[in-house]
Amino acid sequence: MKRKIFMSLAILLAIWIGYRGYRIATTRSHSPKETVNFSYKDLNIEVTYSRPYKKGRIIFGEAKDRAWLPKGKFWTNGFRALTGLPRTSGALVPNGKYWRLGANDATEISFNKNIVFADKPVNAGKYRMYAVPNHNTWLIILNSELGKFGYFEPDHSLDVATVEIPVEMFPTETEQFTISFSNDSSGVKMNFIWEKTQVSVPLSIQ
Numbered sequence: 001m002k003r004k005i006f007m008s009l010a011i012l013l014a015i016w017i018g019y020r021g022y023r024i025a026t027t028r029s030h031s032p033k034e035t036v037n038f039s040y041k042d043l044n045i046e047v048t049y050s051r052p053y054k055k056g057r058i059i060f061g062e063a064k065d066r067a068w069l070p071k072g073k074f075w076t077n078g079f080r081a082l083t084g085l086p087r088t089s090g091a092l093v094p095n096g097k098y099w100r101l102g103a104n105d106a107t108e109i110s111f112n113k114n115i116v117f118a119d120k121p122v123n124a125g126k127y128r129m130y131a132v133p134n135h136n137t138w139l140i141i142l143n144s145e146l147g148k149f150g151y152f153e154p155d156h157s158l159d160v161a162t163v164e165i166p167v168e169m170f171p172t173e174t175e176q177f178t179i180s181f182s183n184d185s186s187g188v189k190m191n192f193i194w195e196k197t198q199v200s201v202p203l204s205i206q
Contacts, residue, residue, distance in 0.1 A: 030052070030053070030103075031050040031051055031052040031053070031102065031103035031104055032050065032051055033048070033049070033050050033051075033104070033105075034048070034049060034050070034051055035047070035048045036048075036049075036179055036180070036181070038181035038188070040181075040183050040187075040188050041205070042112075042113060042205065043111065043112065043113050043115065043188065043203070043205050044111070044112040044113075045109065045110070045111055045112075045181065045188075045190070045203070046109070046110045047107065047108070047109045047129075047179050047190075048105075048107070048108050048109075049101060049102035049107040049108075049179055050102040050103040050104040050105065050107075050150075051102060051103070051176050051177050051178065052102065052103040052176070052177050053175055053176050053177075054173075054174075054175050054176070054194070054195060057092050058090065058091045058092065059091060059092050059093055059194055059195040059197070060091055060092075060093050060095070060133055060194075060195060060197055061090060061091035061094070061095065061135075062090050062091060062094065062095055063090035063091050063094030063095075063097070093133055095133060095134045095135055096132060096133075096134055097132065097133075098130060098131075098132060098153045099130060099131045099132070099133060100130055100150030100151070101129055101130055101131050101179070101192065102150065102177060102179075103150070103177075104149070104150060105148070105149055105150050106128045106129075106130070106145075106146075106148045106149065106150035106154070107128070107129045107130065107150065107179075108126055108127065108128055108129065108146060109126070109127055109129045109142070110125065110126040110127070111124050111125065112124055113205050113206070114205070114206040115203055115204060115205055115206060116202075116203070116204045116205075116206055117142065117161050117163060117201065117203060118140070118163035118165060118201050118202055118203075119163060120161040120162070120163055121161075121206055122142060122160060122161050126146060127142040127143060127144060127146075127160060128142070128143040128144070128145050128146055128148065128154055129141070129142055129143070130143065130150075130153075130154065131192070131199075133167075133199075134167075135167070136166065136167055137164050137165060137166050137167060138164070138165050138167060138192075138199045139162055139163070139164055139165075140162070140163050140164075140165055140192075140199070140201055141159050141161070141162045141163075142159070142160045142161045142162075143155075143156075143158050143159050143160060144158045144160055145158045163201065165199050165200065165201055166199075167197060167198075167199055168197075168198045168199065168200065169196055169197070169198070170193055170195075170196045170197060170198040171196075172196070173195060173196050174193050174194055174195060174196070176194075177192075177193075177194040178191075178192075178193045178194065179191065179192055179193075180193065182200075186202070187202055187203065187204045188202070188203040188204065189201065189202055189203070190203055
């Protein structure tokens with residue numbers, strides 16, 4: 001009897017390991033990586049990020065903890081990363097929580113000139129970029145920690161600039177998360193668009 005139980009557990013473990021290996025091997029294909037380059041006058045900007053799809057999910061809003069999943073850093077970070085099981089039954093990107101602005105690796109942005117990021121001066125260079133979305137405004141943050149997997153939050157002591165940007169309604173529903181740039185007489189805007197939400201950060205050369 002014990003032998004049968006042991007063999008059953010071993011089979012289940014092998015299936016779980018195989019499933020997790022498959023998830024890890026294929027996860028990047030679900031959110032393809034993209035590099036966006038934009039030039040305006042003497043300013044050159046490059047953003048590298050991964051682009052997840054909506055796939056019928058609620059993207060922005062409130063998240064409610066599942067009753068069966070205990071609280072604590074192990075469960076909110078390690079358990080979900082190891083098992084792939086969701087911690088929340090609500091929005092994919094909950095209000096008031098860290099978001100990597102994409103998927104997979106941390107989103108990174110570089111400028112060739114010293115700029116004004118919304119209303120904050122930022123030196124030329126490369127930065128990690130992330131957000132804390134809320135219903136009416138988002139915090140958009142630049143951080144000097146580079147080359148990291150984006151699931152885990154950065155070292156916040158390395159934050160370089162934090163700006164608060166109002167949320168706008170996008171006229172059509174966008175299936176795949178998009179970072180784009182636009183310019184007009186007022187200058188350059190970096191746009192984050194997903195679902196029917198748009199957040200635009202004004203940029204200018206110092």
